[in-house]
Amino acid sequence: MKKSGGTLIFILALASIGPWLSPHDYVSTNFDSILKSPTISGGHLFGTDVLGRDLFVRTMLGIRVTLLVAIVASLVSLVIGVTYGAVAGYVGGRVDAVMMRAVDTLYALPFIFFVILLMVAFERNFLLIFVAIGAINWLDMARIVRGQTLSLREREFVDAARLTGVSTARIIFRHIAPNLLGIVIVYVTLTIPQAILAESFLSFLGLGVQEPQTSLGALVDAGVNQMEGASWMLLIPAALLALILMSFNFLGDALRDFFDVRQSR
Secondary structure, three states, rough: HHHHHHHHHHHHHHHHHHHHOHHHHHHHOOOOOOOOOOOOOOEEEOOOOOOOHHHHHHHHHHHHHHHHHHHHHHHHHHHHHHHHHHHHHHOOOOHHHHHHHHHHHHHHHHHHHHHHHHHHOOOHHHHHHHHHHHHHHHHHHHHHHHHHHHHHOOOOHHHHHHHOOOOHHHHHHHHHHHHHHHHHHHHHHHHHHHHHHHHHHHHHOOOOOHHHHOHHHHHHHHHHHOOOOOHHOEEEOOHHHHHHHHHHHHHHHHHHHHHHHHHHO
């Protein structure tokens, strides 16, 4: 957990500070330095792209955008999923059946079709990426929270709160939700990689972040077109993307083991 957490902190710090240390920005073009390979002496640590823009600065910007989209989308799915799943699991009965059938119906909708509809209806908007990814990721969260709530609602402390006249909303948010903290934290660390992959996939298709902004997915897309003559354009952002995904997955596994050990004591 320390290694994966330390790796993520280092990448985030580099993405935050790195562009300030570079003499280049992510917009300026230099047609005298088109597809220049990575070099320290020339000031282009990651080389340049087809417009002569510095890839180090653009990669750091891509990390910022990718992590921002993933974290915000995960928080959106967290709020919606925990609320929806806790209500369905605690109330139960027909309400639970109707709510979960609605989840099943949303599962049946093609994700990319939903995103394309949003883009056509509201044009390409940066905020729509949060909405599109968060609107899908909360479905898994709702199912997991519902399953945990079904067992928690039979516990003694919930029965005691119910007998003393505590309202349903207060029981859900003051008694049940805090006991979901462990599994929610673990699942959020596993949801973030899903959101990163979704954002990268959308950017790869040209439906995500638009120029002059960029993301790791958009950089990989640009690198694929130059893979033979300028392999660094693909390898560097792809390697960083893989490193971020692995770090989040290892962190999620470590947190899951940590909470399992605590519960077994």
